[in-house]
Amino acid sequence: MDSAPPSSYQGHRYPVEIISHCVWLYHRFLLSFREVEELMLERGVLVSHETIRRWCAKFGQTYAHGLRHRRLWPGGTWHLDEVFIKINGGLKYLWRTVDADGTVLDLLVRGRRDKAAAKRFFRKLFKKTRTVPRVVVTDKLRSYGAAHREVMSSVEHRCHQGLNNRAENSHQPTRRRERAMKGFRGIGGAQRFLAAFSGISPHFRPRRHLMTATGYRAEMAMCFALWDQITGAVGQPAEA
Template identity: 80%
Template sequence: MDSAPPSYKGHRYPVEIIAHCVWLYHRFPLSFREVEELMLQRGAVVSHETVRRWCAKFGQAYADGLRRRRPRPGDKWHLDEVFVKINGVRQYLWRAVDKDGNVLDILIQSRRNAKAAKRFLAKLMKKQQRVPRVMVTDKLRSYGTAHRELMPSVEHRSHKGLNNRAENSHQPTRQRERAMKGFRSVGAAQRFLAAFSGISPHFRPRRHLMTAPGYRAEMTIRFAIWDQVTGAAGQPAAA
């Protein structure tokens, strides 16, 4: 069931300005100051600090709204983990996607062992409220331990060549990581990537499989869904 858009009570800027800033920041590798500049070109005077607060307040709400409107995820889950440097310290970003590349969940942890794998799987199952038919991972043995303890009835395929779907899903994160010159804290990285993984893929259909008219039609639908999620649908255009 679709939920109501977030409340904008107390905000003096119209909904479409707030939603557009959040879209710009999560869709393109832009800084808050670059979003500020783009909005100024459109005649909207918004400070980069205001953009930052909007992204922090509304980003996750928008991402959750988009996820609720997505079709039910497939029953084949791909799991993978990559290292990220956060304030100079190596951490591991765990990610699960379905067969279509839709992000199911992410989690940043300091370890890449069985305990970390079990924690991520438990979080993933709690969020999805089910188990998959097939779980595909790379050759990391920690997945095998977590699989045997948490979902032994699920088929587990462990092969690096089968997991390109999850590995490819890390590419937008790497792009943002470079643009942001790294993440400053685990908490900030977790919050940003949780929202980013819900918003960015919504505007990244598999364009190489579409004709140009088909792509434009698909994007029109996705922008309409975005307007519904943010509450901008039916609002008058900003000057």
């Protein structure tokens, strides 16, 4: 499915290339807004960290949404898992679903990990992907079984801790980012950031260990070309 570049650049005095580059830096690397500001300053671009924060909040999810629409249809096996994350000093839960290739399909930040939260996550997942898997794989949390029986009883449910490594491994980049950010300030902010982060960061992380150097460079060139197309950095006029 084609995805047009964002049409909301109007009124921004910086070129699209600078906006998209700052959003890329923040979501791709373990950088703070001030560190992105410093990197841009080294390139001769004067932009404040607060402006970069607003760009990431405004465009991050839009870019991630565009990238997701360009990916292949998810496979028939989905892996679900939940981990706690620190928000404003308290513990909340991050629910995440990945397909057999480790691609993040959806996530949800909630205060609990009970049946109600699992049901809400299942319904949100189906609404977003508009498809139903053949198999779902979870750990032994009982909330999954209870929600599965009510929401998607026709789907095979495999409950085994050792089968869910793909979902568990997908939490690692989030853990690194959480430590760098020293936690999140609110559930809404965590949901918005992680929705953008999980769409942008993996796009620039191909399986390098399976590629030759030439193949890796070619893959990254395609990643950047798609990024420019999604963000409108190519052929998008800048505001004065």
